[in-house]
Amino acid sequence: MKLYNFFNSSTSYRVRIALALKGLHYEYVPVNLRAGEQRDSGYRALSPAGIVPTLVDGDIRLTQSLAIIDYLDQVHPLPRMVPEAIDLRIRAVEIAQTIACEIHPINNLRVLNYLTTELGIGADAKTGWYAHWVKEGLAAVETMLASASSGVYCVGDSPTVADCCLIPQVANALRMGCDIDKFSRIRKIYEHCTALPAFIAAAPQSQPDFIG
Ligand SMILES: N[C@@H](CCC(=O)N[C@@H](CS)C(=O)NCC(=O)O)C(=O)O
Incomplete structure (x- = not known):
């Protein structure tokens, strides 16, 4: 298996966690988002949308982190990332x-x-945008x-x-x-999970293309 990804990409990090939890080995193929490599025509042949991650497993080429995790569950079922029990499954997917x-x-x-280059929004407003949507989204997750x-x-x-x-979020x-x-x-979940070996192995700072 090859995983085209970037150390700092949260969607790549999602898949790396699943791979590590399942104990699967893969070839790490870096795609430098800071250098715009995701937009290169060669990479777009693998990922038409020009995004990471992309998993290549034999004849299978797959983008979308959740689709990749679902695929991994199908071909390497244990441990399951999407639980079988309905009560756990619906909440995990939600x-x-x-x-x-x-x-x-x-x-x-x-x-x-796009906010900065096309709409002329300044750096502070961009950071405010990011923080606003993170706060809204995480507040919903906290309730869930x-x-x-x-x-x-x-x-x-x-x-x-x-x-x-x-x-990763x-x-x-x-x-x-x-x-x-x-x-x-x-916070409790974050503190617990980030101390586990699989999550440490999947973390940005553990990756070969990590830039400090
Ligand atoms: N829904 C996709 C999103 C993938 C995605 O947007 N990845 C980001 C990195 S976290 C990316 O490649 N961004 C490139 C860009 O914005 O140019 C997934 O879950 O895989």
């Missing part, structure tokens, strides 16, 4: 999609770049965690796709200087 559909897309690199009976994971007693999405938010102090359930 939380994952809240992050993947409501927070990440409007704070993505190309959206932030109450009904998911979360503990040290978003749902149940092992990591799921929800944690694969939450940890929180890491990103902290890197951007967002205050997450009031989200106590999220």
